Amino acid sequence: MDLTVLTYIVVGATFALYIGIAIWARAGSTGEYYVAGKGVNPIANGMATAADWMSAASFISMAGLIAFMGYDASVYLLGWTGGYVLLALLLAPYLRKFGKFTVPEFIGDRFYSKTARIIAVVCLIVASLTYVIGQMKGIGVAFSRFLETEYTTGLLIGMAIVFFYSVLGGMKGITYTQIAQYVVLIFAYTVPAIFISLQITGNPLPQLGLGATIETGASSGQYLLNTLDQILVDLGFTEYTKMEEGNTFNMMMLAMSLMIGTAGLPHVIVRFFTVPRVVDARRSAFWALLFIAILYTTAPAVGAMSYFNLIQTVKGGAATEVESTLAYEERPDWFRNWEQTGLLAWEDKNGDGQIQYYNDANEEFAQTAEEEFGWAGSELEVDRDIMVMANPEIAQLPNWVIALAVAGGLAAALSTAAGLLMAISSAVSHDLIKGVFNPNIGERAELLAARLSMAGAVIVAGYLGLNPPGFAAQVVALAFGLAASSLFPVLMLGIFNKRMNTAGAIAGMLVGLTSTLLYIFTYKGWFFVPGTNMLPNEPEYYFLTIQPESFGALGALLNVIVAYLVSRATAPPPEHIQHLVENVRVPRGAGEATGH
Structure with missing residues (x-):
């Protein structure tokens, strides 16, 4: 069957399934709209949380980063998974025991302040909109x-679909839709990986294939990673398995930012409000x-193998020969297909009709390439976010596998976008309108406000997604930094420090959010407008070599320091608030056996 039809x-x-689930599970009350009635099974909630979490950054972009960054990209794997340990141990059970609908509601009640809320x-x-920009990039891809079609057209169509089923179903519909989306995306990610691992190494497990030997071609019998290292060095790049020199501190800060940002993401935390009991949150x-x-665990293999296949293609199947190139007129169908999206481009800089791909930023190598081969610069521009979805086409896998990868990419982007929009919608309707400005609003009016605020969030996120400040995973990392610097510290201090008061919480959040935003805008531009950054987005201009994606950890530290100092310089919280904090931390029934 033709690929397009299939x-x-x-x-x-898959879309019919998602929309059908949204109609079946549509929310009829605010409890169902915000927290799915607090009746979701832990296993089902774990699957929905995984889909909510594994966004376009995980499915589409992360392996692309690994492909082009090699070892340095492992920080994303460590940071994003490590954060779940913090979330499970330090936040989820306590917030579920508190029993509120949203993160701002917890902060408002814990710090007895509408201003804090x-x-x-x-x-x-701010954090969720930045995050959803990354999802919109994935949806567009x-x-x-x-x-x-073009990226812009794809983005607009995707916006309309995610808006439809998110607005209709609320958290209840989104939860059950995300369960289906998890099944689709994990199947779509692992099946092509198994095919390609078998094709290159003969090993059906990609995790093991990454460390295995190549079975076919001129590199047969050599280890895949060793071969990839040599190919990249021959093309003027850094070894795939080598960390960039002087990057250790920045990687540590990025890992910390991603970890605590994970634990502070509102759209992930709210998922633990949907289970029946506190133990179910853990x-x-x-x-x-x-x-x-x-x-x-599959992503590193997908990154390495997709990059190996890409280079094999553009080097005419002779990746071990530097001077070997592919004639543009003989480019394969997958190349032509992705050119239509504008995410893959070729420019004939030396007029020979051949595709030259190498590291022309390496001045010594570029000069040698010009003298020996007549090359005038690298001619291939590859958007890293296409690697996972282009991978099955590059490897010439069956059409049904290629179609499955497309469905998986859409499932990943749509599932997280829906969760983020739900968090924004709940914050506006429940925390601002009902919690602050109109406490007596009726349930139907509150639901209408929630849906209208979600519509506004879709439009704003889509507009910003037309000109994202980086690849999907990089944009998402900025969002994690914002969550890390603003929300995670105040949640932790609110649970584990009964002396923390309103003034400290407000001062900490403002300092953390403002410092991180200013740092991002300094190097990325105001509101992500190109050319408005105050300093070049280059390592030599960074403060202590900390890139914008990594600053969240420092912002969180500033948040904690300011919150602690301000709280100690002002009056302590009321007694009933301090008792509330103690009750949230102590398990039910504690002390009954001893009478204490």
Whole structure:
């Protein structure tokens, strides 16, 4: 069957499933809209959380980063998975025991302040909107390939679909839709990986294939990673398995930012409000991490193998020969297909009609290439976010596998976008409108406000997604930094420090959010507008070599320091608030056996 027809069938079937679930599980009350009635099974919630978590950054972009960055990209694997341990141990059970609908509601009640709640809403919206920009980039990539159109058109169509089923179903519909999306995305990610691992190494497990030997071609009998290292060095790049010199401190800061950002993400935390009991919150975190691990242990192999296949293609199948090139007129069909999206481009800089791909930023290598081969610069521009979805096409896998990869990419981007939009919608309708400005609003009016705020969030996120400040995973890392610097510290201090008061929490959130935003805008541009950055986005200009994606850890430290100092310089919280904090931390029934 023709690839285009098959892709329409597979993607259409999954969309029909998602929309059908949204209609079946549509929310009829605010409890169902915000927290799915608090009746979701821990295993089901773990699966939904995994889908909510494994966004376009995980499915589409992370392996692309690994492909082009090699060892340095492992920090994303460590940071994003390590954060779930913090979430399971330090936040999820206590927040579920507190029993509120949203993160700002917890902050408002714990710090007995509507002002604190409003600031928490601002922090949530800033972090979530930045995060959803990354999802919109993924949606645009997936839909542009699926519909064989430009990126902008694909993004607009994707916005309309995610808006429909998110607004209709609320958290209840989103939860059950995400369970289906998890099944689709994990199947779509692992099946092509198994095929390609068998094709290159003969090993059906990609995790083992990454360390195995190549079975075919001129590199037969050599280890895959060793071969990839040599190919990249021959093309003027750094070894795939080598960390960039002087990058250790920045990698540590990025890992910390991603970890505590994970634990502070509102759209992930709210998933633990949907389970019946406190113990189920811990169980959900365990199941979520298990389901996530399936993809995250596969990603390094997908990154390495997709990059190996890409270079094999553009080097005319002779990746071990530097001077070997592919004639542009003989480019394969997958190359032509992705050119239509604008995410893959070729420029004939020396007029020979051949595709030259090498590291022309390496001045010594570029000079040698010009003198020996007549090359005038690298001619291939590859958007890293296409690697996972282009991988099955590059490897010439069956059409149904290619169609499945498209469906998986769409499932990943749509599932997280829906969760983020739900968090923004809840913050506006429940925390601002009902919690601050109109406490007597009726349930139907509150639901209408929630849906209208979600519509506004879709439009804003889509607009910003037209010009994202980086690859999907990099944009998501910025969002994690914002959550790390603003929300995670105040949640931790609110649970584990009964002396923390309103003034300290407000001061900490403002300092953490403001410092991180200013750092991002300094190097990325104001509101992500190109050319408005105050300093070049280059390592030599960074403060202590900390890149914008890594600053969240330092912002969190500033948050904690300021919150602690301000709280000690002002009056302590009321007695009933201090007792509330103690009750949240102590398990039910504690002390009954001894009478204490």
